[in-house]
Amino acid sequence: MQTPSKPSPKSAPSLTPEQQKTVNRRTFLSFATLGLGALGGVLGWNWLRNQPEKDGMYAPLRSVLEANASLTENILYSNAHLAPEYPRSMAAADPRTNGEVGLDEDVELDAWKLTIMPTKGNKPLEISFDDIAALPKTELVFDFKCVEGWSEIQHWGGVRLSEVFRKYGIDTDFRYVGMATPDKKYYVGLEMPSALHPQTLLAYESNGAELSLEQGYPLRLIVPMKYGIKNIKRIGTITLSNERPPDYWAEQGYDYYAGL
Ligand SMILES: Nc1nc2c(c(=O)[nH]1)N[C@H]1C(S)=C(S)[C@@H](COP(=O)(O)O)O[C@H]1N2
Ligand SMILES: [Mo]
Numbered sequence: 001m002q003t004p005s006k007p008s009p010k011s012a013p014s015l016t017p018e019q020q021k022t023v024n025r026r027t028f029l030s031f032a033t034l035g036l037g038a039l040g041g042v043l044g045w046n047w048l049r050n051q052p053e054k055d056g057m058y059a060p061l062r063s064v065l066e067a068n069a070s071l072t073e074n075i076l077y078s079n080a081h082l083a084p085e086y087p088r089s090m091a092a093a094d095p096r097t098n099g100e101v102g103l104d105e106d107v108e109l110d111a112w113k114l115t116i117m118p119t120k121g122n123k124p125l126e127i128s129f130d131d132i133a134a135l136p137k138t139e140l141v142f143d144f145k146c147v148e149g150w151s152e153i154q155h156w157g158g159v160r161l162s163e164v165f166r167k168y169g170i171d172t173d174f175r176y177v178g179m180a181t182p183d184k185k186y187y188v189g190l191e192m193p194s195a196l197h198p199q200t201l202l203a204y205e206s207n208g209a210e211l212s213l214e215q216g217y218p219l220r221l222i223v224p225m226k227y228g229i230k231n232i233k234r235i236g237t238i239t240l241s242n243e244r245p246p247d248y249w250a251e252q253g254y255d256y257y258a259g260l
């Protein structure tokens with residue numbers, strides 16, 4: 001009769017002396033790597049601090065972050081890219097519209113104003129439509145993308161948001177820009193680099209004509225580095241802050257940054 005064999009105390013496969021040497025060397029190497037890594041961290045930091053800055057951060061660090069956009073909330077990413085532009089002939093003649101939250105009330109151009117709440121202690125700034133229209137106009141033909149899965153080449157005209165901030169001496173030393181419709185029913189938040197992006201417009205024209213009510217008359221945001229959800233129509237207020245502004249679709253579970 002056979003007794004059940006006891007499990008061997010050496011359950012790990014036994015190694016030849018040659019193999020054991022390899023293991024030891026590997027172990028040594030991984031410790032060495034850790035040590036070098038730590039040293040590299042210290043040396044690397046000093047090296048990094050002597051590198052040229054690009055868009056407010058050390059260039060090599062920026063490159064790494066750009067390669068890892070998904071890890072960086074795409075904050076640093078936004079200003080380094082331009083959305084592709086197209087000839088006007090490719091723009092949709094009758095651009096589609098989508099989403100009417102915050103567009104219920106009537107809007108009279110004379111009564112409408114853009115309110116910018118700049119900083120701690122500063123009085124809110126009120127800007128009329130004529131003030132906006134008097135600023136240099138920028139036109140943009142790009143592929144507008146909705147998270148629902150459609151896109152369309154569209155032609156917009158307006159003023160760069162960065163130009164409005166510059167013209168009115170708004171302190172852009174904040175992390176975020178929030179925008180809301182006059183009735184506060186639709187609202188979005190953007191990181192400052194996206195707000196200052198050269199293709200980010202306060203738009204008042206579509207195909208060279210004034211906006212329709214559904215397009216956000218009289219003034220809407222065009223932010224080509226973001227999905228449609230961030231392109232708020234009928235802006236009433238702009239608020240600069242260091243806290244992340246509330247965002248209508250982020251509250252419904254969509255990605256806050258909604259970057260492209
Ligand atoms: N005020 C307001 N802005 C809005 C929306 C909305 O419902 N209300 N919908 C957003 C969404 S989901 C998209 S895709 C775009 C559509 O812009 P369009 O109507 O010009 O195509 O507007 C965005 N801005
Ligand atoms: Mo959308």
